[in-house]
Amino acid sequence: MQHVVLANRGDPKEQDTEEPKKRKGGWPKGRKRKPPRDISVPCAPMTGYRIFLNEQRSQLRARHPDLPFTEITKMLAAQWAQLSQEKKQRYVYEADKDKQRYIRELWAYQSSQACRAFLQRQAAHEARTLLAGAWGHFLASGSTSDPQGDHSSFRCFLMPPVFQQDQAHQETDWTGRAFRSQHLILLCLPCAHLPWRAASC
Template identity: 45%
Template sequence: MSSKKAPIDLESKNRGWPKGKRRYPKGIGAPKQPLSGYVHFLNERRESVRAENPEISFSDLSKKLAAEWSRQTEEEKNKYNEFAKKDKDRYESELVEYQQTDAYKQYIESQRSSESSASAPSKKKKKGGAPVSSKRSSFDESEGEDPPMVAGSTPNSSIFHIPIFTEEFLEHNKGRENELRQLRKQTTEFEEQNAVLEKHIESMKAAISKLEMETLQQRQSNASLHQHLESVRQLVLQGFRGVTVPGMTEPLSVRNVDQMVSTLLSLVEKNPNQNQALINSAKDIIARIDYGKISC
């Protein structure tokens, strides 16, 4: 024997709600109320239409979607009404489970308390005794019907009256749209700046890579020249070993070979006649050097 109870009929508790509108329990744990076929259509098409018209306002977007819905054939509308039926079945199933919970019991108690408070003659009535509803019906409360139309309009009319679009709401939405346009403009400017910076960064990276390559080549060239210089020093050291050069007090070595060559050159330039024997000896040594041993 199943432990689930049949859902409590909430229609009897709809006092003060528009006639024909179902009252859905709200609160923690309550199932999400089902959507009408029209709302399923809105949810499917809204982003596509917005993408096609990026600057469209919220009210114009809703009117455009409503007009598009009115142009749908019955067969096309049935697709979304089927979605609504499945959503309603889902809601009924979840509602049965929700009615077994303590949260639902608390919700019922709160509704009873609210109704007791509202039983006082505080509601204004229209002529004829009909109570004025304090709430507007939303799209989500529709059971698959088309959106309301302006009096005198035809089923194919593109002008619809949507109750939630009050002047205050539209003004607030207009302000938000202006802010959104400013943000989009700033985003575009930042993206352009980022593109310029990225180009600069790429140029800097290319310049750094070029400098690194040139530095590496220069280091290799310096290393080759240094090796060449060391080879020349060794040949000069071997050729002039034992030769006495005026002004040199220490024996010739790797440390003072550069000094010896510099001193010898100075003697040749300043007093060539007085150092003719040394000059002839230096010429002979230089002529006998095997330059093939110099490392390249």
């Protein structure tokens, strides 16, 4: 007689929990989205040091192909520090020319239709973001039922103070502006059913 030993697979519920959970997608938690950027904005001017780095990096890389990028940059930084003022002056002069080029291009860009269109898109995006945040806060505030039945889809409530005394140093200007904007949006909602707001609505 032959004995067959079956391996103990354990509880099937435990096996399901051991599998890694798949992410549903979306934006990673804790990572901020970069604001939309206009691609037609002129490139920022280069400093004399950056012009020196770009000019010398290819020569140094040809002489030392096995060195990593960081080591090459360290070597070039040491060369820049040892460079005489007369030799640095050439790079500073090129940087001044590049700065003048940037000012001309920026002036032309700011007076163009592309800049105006981008600023309008950016303002609309910020308004949508603030309105969505205010509306979400409004809906999360609880029941929206009105005892009088006139404004059953609206509810007024006080916004929390923007700055608490113990966390005033942690708040940023943007957060304060966002709360103030949301508060102004919420003040515009009809709320005649509240006696203390009825006179001002």
